[in-house]
Amino acid sequence: MQNPVTRRRTFAALGEALPAVPLALFFLAWFVAPFLLLVIISLFDTAEFRALGLRQYGKFFTDGYSLGVLWDTLELGFLVTAVCLPLAYALGLVYVAGGPHRRTLILFLIMMPMLTSAVVRTFAWIVILGREGIVNNTMLALGLWGTPVRLLYTWGGLVLALAQIQLPLMALPVINSLLKLDRNIVDAAEALGASRLRRLCTVIVPLTLPGALAGALLVFAASTTAFITQTLVGGGRIVLMPLNIYQQAVGVQDWPFAAALSVVFTVSILVITYVLNAAAQRRMRGIDAA
């Protein structure tokens, strides 16, 4: 039997969370339940929903094509994140070093593309990378290239376009951690004779890792699932998980296999997110202890 005071506290805690109940119910019905149904559908052996089994997953893991598509998608996520990291840090360092005017300007530069439709930004990249686009025309005019080079529908073009489209997701958390960083620690490193590069590598980056990680996870997740950019800048020859799921579900109408693909894709993202988070937390504990 709880004593009255604890009981009152429990009630108070429940009462506090009460406003969250409607949204929680909405998410249970339209977010959690759909994912559960997705798992159930993936357990049917045939597209006619007759027998249960693990055939779809067997098909996925023995089929080199599907595994390759998954691998390419995750690799794309890592590459885009890797391109965004230095860009976000450079932006952040210039932001923190500047006065209020420069800060507002950079913040608007970051927010503008973030809030402009991704379809529009993808379209811009088609214009930039196209056969008669800016890059080709500039290089031809400068005489650096003899003939137009194909940039659209290539892996490199896709990584660059996605990096631009997702950069705001990384830049904002990085800037925020840089703002929260205790200047005294950096000054101490300076007083002890550390060069700027050394301060960046051994003090600033390790201490702002949580922000960078939060951004990295968002960029990774967003670029692996960016259907529009992947299909338009990547073209039909680069097939990644979102297009693969779409083709199986809408084109072939094989729902169990499309569901299995979705489950494998979701679980891969969750596992990577979890591992990265755990690694960063272990690192942060190491820094705190030191």
Add this chain to the structure above:
Amino acid sequence: MRLRPSDLVYEGAVWAVAGFAMLLLLAPTVVVLITSFTGGQTLKFPPPTWSVRWYVELAQSSELIGAGWTSLKLATFATLACGLLGTAAALGIARSRSTTARLLDSLFMSPMVLPAMAFGLALLMVFSVLSVRLSLWTLAIGHVVICTPFVIRMVSAAVQQLNPALADCSFSLGASRWYTLRRITLPLIGRGVFAGCFVAFLASFDHVPVSLFLSDARTEVLPIKLWQILEASLDVRVAAVSGVIVVVTLVGMLLAERLFGLAANVQESR
């Protein structure tokens, strides 16, 4: 302070990378605006001649305008719903350290990380199992889930900055919970709510993966229509639509900054 040569190289490198990043961030907007005024038939850049012909074509294109209306209606429904549900939820969980509150927070934020393609397919399966006919409402349900994280993040940030003593004062002066919410809490977090709704609206207007599964011929949304046009042929009308979207977004951003300090809200929520 004496600068070492290596420090100068470092400063130069940081500025070079940052300059490249700023150019990258700015380029698409500028390119879209310039391209939309081309007089040519192709997406050649810079345009060979100038004209507003693609804006004229756009004004006459009923399918694009229809899709734009559908997207606007959808984004409005979704924003109203997740603004209401999300603000209430954020008020409930933002300050609490209890496990339930943390779990709910992760649940409400998870649409940002989980693949939206998988969620769209899953939702389609649910409606199919329930034999619910697809409509603007079923589409809106998907969009509410997708847009909720933006509202939760920004309203939570605003709630966390709220001084709890203010609500306590109001209670001790005899005000009811409802009165305190209306007269004290909501006015103080209002900027966060508006900023969250603004970003949620744009996120819905722009969202594709869920709509890909849940929209049909009657509920064709603008981003998917644009995607289809671009997949089939690199039609220059898309440039005119993009020009309109860019200008409207920019004006919206400036208004939002004036009215409720958008930039500060976006920054504090990260």
